[in-house]
Amino acid sequence: MAERHPLFKPLVFVGGLLFGFGLGFSHMARPEVVVNFLLFEDLGLPFVMFGAAIVSGIAFALLPRIRDAAPLTGDPYERRLKPFDRNVLVGGAVFGVGWGLSGICPGAAYASLGVGNVTILWALGGMFLGAYAQGYWRSRSRAPEAAAAGAD
């Protein structure tokens, strides 16, 4: 792996800071607020995800027209496009049950820890356990057909 630009990690850190501050400010880092949205008791939450999607969407659309490559990596500016298959539906449904039950998603869980929510370690422990379980299972079952799996 090529040496990375010395500013690569500091920039990722600053991005993470803004990201986490925003999740705290919006209260998306609070499971109660997410559950209240899912119960239609406070419909403000979509402004977080879709607000963020609009901001990033502007950058995703404009940057490829302004520059050919990112200054710190030399990588081309591309959109986040992933191939569709049944996994998107199955995984999305499993994630939906978990999100609806707990009121927390991965990024919000990290930020929740930062705002002082030590109890969220239960959710973080569960997430690692779940990620490990599917990884263990998929590493086994995919081994013979690894070549055909492609990117995701």
Place this chain on the structure above:
Amino acid sequence: MATSLVLLQAVAELFPNGISRYAVGGLLVGLGTVVIYVGTGIPAGASTFLESTLSYVSDQSRFQRYVASRDWRVVFTAGIVLGGLAFAATVQSGVVTTSLYEPGTTGTLYEVAGVTLWSTDVQPWRLFLGGILVGIGTRIGKGCTSGHGVCGVGSASKTSLVGVATFLTVAIGTAQVVAALGVSP
């Protein structure tokens, strides 16, 4: 006149905490994503960290594929945690005040060394069991609320739009059933 008053009241009931804290928070989340994208070209999501970090302790091929990105994903997550702490130390503690922020009444506030921290009242079993499903589902489904929801939707990716519609619909159904069963908080 009377109808517009009724309309206003209905809007107030749908948005008891207003929309500004949500919109400003979303703007900052988007800005964080853009900062990383402008410098590196990477549309970063939060849930890959779970698998990339497992590559430090497990040889499974599923985790080892993330070895190249695992170090900066730790940095990204550390930034998110400390960003949350920075929010707690400023706005949540009342050191910085703004009319755009609505403190609300959820959970429990407590103080450590002059910083107002917050803790959830949602029961640990819900967090743990839900967390397991979030860990499985986000990784099988190719993304979470940030990967699909922010970067994917921002990319107008059909896969991500379908992913978001799926987890949003199922989450609403699940929360409604859980509440109907009398589970609270």
